[in-house]
Amino acid sequence: MLTQALFYFFAGIAVLAALMMVTRRNPVASALWLVGTFFALAAIYTLLGAFFIGIIQILVYAGAIMVLFLFVIMLLNLGNAFEPDFRSTVWKVVAGGASLVLLALLARMVGAGVPTLAAEGGVDLVAAQVAEYGAVGAIGVPMFLDYVVQLQVTGLLLLVAVVGAVVLAKRKF
Amino acid sequence: MLPLNAALFLSAILFAIGTAGVVVRRNAIVLFMCIELMLNAANLAFVALSPLAGIDGQVIVFFVIAVAAAEAAVGLAIIISVFRHAESVDIRNFSLLRW
Numbered sequence: 658m659l660t661q662a663l664f665y666f667f668a669g670i671a672v673l674a675a676l677m678m679v680t681r682r683n684p685v686a687s688a689l690w691l692v693g694t695f696f697a698l699a700a701i702y703t704l705l706g707a708f709f710i711g712i713i714q715i716l717v718y719a720g721a722i723m724v725l726f727l728f729v730i731m732l733l734n735l736g737n738a739f740e741p742d743f744r745s746t747v748w749k750v751v752a753g754g755a756s757l758v759l760l761a762l763l764a765r766m767v768g769a770g771v772p773t774l775a776a777e778g779g780v781d782l783v784a785a786q787v788a789e790y791g792a793v794g795a796i797g798v799p800m801f802l803d804y805v806v807q808l809q810v811t812g813l814l815l816l817v818a819v820v821g822a823v824v825l826a827k828r829k830f
Numbered sequence: 831m832l833p834l835n836a837a838l839f840l841s842a843i844l845f846a847i848g849t850a851g852v853v854v855r856r857n858a859i860v861l862f863m864c865i866e867l868m869l870n871a872a873n874l875a876f877v878a879l880s881p882l883a884g885i886d887g888q889v890i891v892f893f894v895i896a897v898a899a900a901e902a903a904v905g906l907a908i909i910i911s912v913f914r915h916a917e918s919v920d921i922r923n924f925s926l927l928r929w
Contacts, residue, residue, distance in 0.1 A: 664836065664837075665836070668836070668840045671840065671844065672840070672843055672844065672847070675844055675847045675848070675867055676847060678851070678863060678864075678867065679847055679848075679850060679851035679854065679855070679864065684857060684859050684860055687860050687863055688859075688863060691863050691866065691867065694844075694867065694870070695870065698870055698873075698874060701837070701840070701874065702874075702877050705837065705877050705878055705880075705881070706881060707877045707880065707888050707891075709888070710873075710877055710888050710891050710892070713892065713895060714873075714895070717895050717899060718866075718870070718895065718898075721899065722866065722898065722899055722902045725902055725903065725906060726859065726862070726863060726902070726906070729859065729906045729909065729910065730859060732910070733909075733910065733913050733919065735857075735859065735919065742855055742856040742857040742860070742920065743854055743855065743856070744853075744854055744855075744856060748853060748854060749854055751853060752849075752850040752851075752853035752854045753850060755849060755850065755853060756846035756847065756849050756850040756853075757846070759842075759845065759846045759849055760842055760843065760846040763841075763842035763845065763846070764839060764842055767835055767838040767839055767842060768835070783880065783881050783884065783885050786885055795885050795888075796885065796888050796889055796892060799885060799886060799889050800889050800892065803886075803889075804889055804893075807893060808893075811893055811896045811897070814896070814897065814900050815896060815899070815900050817900075818899075818900035818901075818903050818904050819903065821903075821904050821907065822903040822904050822906070822907040823907075824907075825904070825907035825908055825910070825911050826907040826910050826911065
């Protein structure tokens with residue numbers, strides 16, 4: 658019961674902060690509201706039983722990626738004397754309509770898709786894995802056994818991204 | 831036990847808000863933040879389904895976070911180099927190669 662109340666509390670915070678992120682004119686305010694969304698999502702991950710993903714969400718997303726965004730906003734001096742960057746009313750109507758259609762489609766999929774998945778019965782499997790390996794090992798063991806190729810490709814991607822970011826952000830190229 | 835439908839519906843709401851932000855805003859950095867929000871909505875769906883469909887969902891969330899970090903680094907570097915050229919991060923300056 659408490660878990661459900663906490664879930665709805667953090668879900669409300671996440672949606673509110675996401676709306677504020679989209680509607681604030683100041684990029685710094687947008688970034689800080691997005692950090693709020695990430696913290697609420699980390700709490701929801703923890704409530705859903707994904708403790709390691711919740712920690713990683715705070716460390717990597719709220720800690721590293723958003724600090725990178727804020728650094729770039731400050732480096733380009735966009736925090737003051739920012740120009741209003743909303744599109745015209747027609748675009749706002751298009752955006753509202755598009756997101757409503759998307760929401761309706763996704764909600765329909767949610768309503769239709771879940772009962773078939775519930776029949777799979779993997780809850781005990783996940784609980785057994787967490788009990789055997791711990792919260793980190795339950796993710797780490799399949800990552801290093803079943804997803805080795807993907808892991809190596811991700812490492813290569815990160816290397817390429819770092820080199821590319823340095824090359825792009827250098828003065829002359 | 832949490833309501834799975836509520837988590838998936840929250841994921842849909844966050845994804846729709848991110849889509850609306852991408853359509854409405856013109857500041858390239860805010861666009862990036864909206865895309866990060868959409869990635870997080872997809873992550874939430876993966877995590878919410880992982881107790882039913884197996885632990886693999888959480889492994890994939892880990893990969894999504896790694897790819898999002900790489901994307902943010904490269905994308906912000908591109909924004910910096912465009913800002914040097916045009917003195918602005920408005921995406922109307924990004925349309926030189928469009929047609």
